[in-house]
Amino acid sequence: MSxxxxxxxxxxTFTCAWCGLTVSTFAADGTxxxxxxxxxxxxxxxxxxxxxxxxxHGRMTPIAIAVLRTADWMLIHRCVRCDELTSNPVCADDNxxxxxxxxxxxxxxxxxxxxALGSL
Ligand SMILES: [Zn+2]
Ligand SMILES: [Zn+2]
Numbered sequence: 001m002s003x004x005x006x007x008x009x010x011x012x013t014f015t016c017a018w019c020g021l022t023v024s025t026f027a028a029d030g031t032x033x034x035x036x037x038x039x040x041x042x043x044x045x046x047x048x049x050x051x052x053x054x055x056x057h058g059r060m061t062p063i064a065i066a067v068l069r070t071a072d073w074m075l076i077h078r079c080v081r082c083d084e085l086t087s088n089p090v091c092a093d094d095n096x097x098x099x100x101x102x103x104x105x106x107x108x109x110x111x112x113x114x115x116a117l118g119s120l
Pocket of ligand 2: 044056057058079080081082083084
């Protein structure tokens with residue numbers, strides 16, 4: 001069927017809601033990506049609580065890095081519209097400087113004086 005071959009050949013892209021970059025839905029290694037490799041912003045298009053597509057379409061800001069037991073990095077996004085949090089695997093071609101900045105941010109801004117650690 002011609003429909004099927006059309007779908008496979010179709011290059012899926014989305015426009016980054018933050019920096020306007022045209023992003024391929026699939027990374028170079030074939031993994032599906034939902035965020036911009038340059039500024040790491042995403043868009044709220046799938047409902048992670050109920051499953052399926054979301055009607056929100058709000059911009060999702062990258063707020064943190066989480067490290068899994070497998071040592072894989074996950075990127076945590078928060079929707080600016082509805083505050084939903086999502087986590088997605090980091091892609092190989094993601095902006096590494098942005099990732100590192102996010103990973104060290106809590107260390108650079110501790111919520112307590114670092115001198116307190118010396119007295120523990
Ligand atoms: Zn972007
Ligand atoms: Zn949302």
